[in-house]
Amino acid sequence: MPEIAVLIFLMALVTFIPRMLPAIFLSRRSLPAPLTLWLSYVPVAVLAALLAPALFAPSGGIDFTLQTNPNFWVAIPVFITAYFSRNLFITVLTGMILMALLRTMIF
């Protein structure tokens, strides 16, 4: 299948270029203060934008039903755990255990 090899090559290219160019070029110069500030807000904004659909609308529409969207309900204690523990492992483990428990209880 030569076409799949071409596809993988092109996919690798359009994935690698956006990842690489800013890291190479922006790290080589000193940036104006407003841009530095803007970039410092990117992580918080990216994570929030990434999470919102996964927690509120995992199957395409807003859903707060426990059975069809357990993500939202498990996220609440996970947020609380993250806030108080400040620990990545504890938070991830809490999320996984609560999700597994919830599924065994409701299904």
Add this chain to the structure above:
Amino acid sequence: MALVGVIRAVPIMLGYLPIGMAFGVLASTAGLTLYSAAAMSVFVFAGSAQLISVGLIASGATVAAITGTVFLVNLRHLLMSASLAPYLKKFKIWQQVLFSFELTDESFAVHSAYFRQHGVPPFSELFALNFAAQLAWVCGTIAGAWIGGRLTLQIESYGLDFALPAMFIALLVMQIELKKHLVIALLAAALGLFFYLLGMNQLYIVMATIIAATCGVVYDKRRSGGGSENA
């Protein structure tokens, strides 16, 4: 130091193994060989882009359409790479290239939280973290492609599907240091959800991030006239 990187990669690996397996299964049902699926995970290494691409392959899309979609899906990495760039000054160019090749949502989240709190660790630790994460992704892919349609995967039953969302929650909470960070996060979440529901499945993260971060800077300017750090 490399070992520290591997240990720090464990939460990512927990998420990547099952999602990699899911990708492997989907790839094999879409007609990809085990080698093609593994090659994609080695050379592309982009979870959502790979999953979307096998969906498109299965539906008979052209190479150009798939490449274009993957490019759009990956535009958010421009922002992530840019926001890590100031921390990468001390590294050589080949180290920056190697580091950015393995930059994913998950490794970005872990690195940005760590850089902000503890500074930049040695390159060996960064590379070990990224490499361990990718190894989990590739191993998951191979296992999934090998299993193929033979078994129905039930990653849900162990809560593994929630490992990565839980990790993102933890890293988000850790990076909210000031009240304005919380405001930016809430704004980005609302915008992200809005654009996602509008059907902008490829660009919602980029759009929400650009608008929310810009609002943050404008807010700072109006508050202090100079944009200094004040909560």
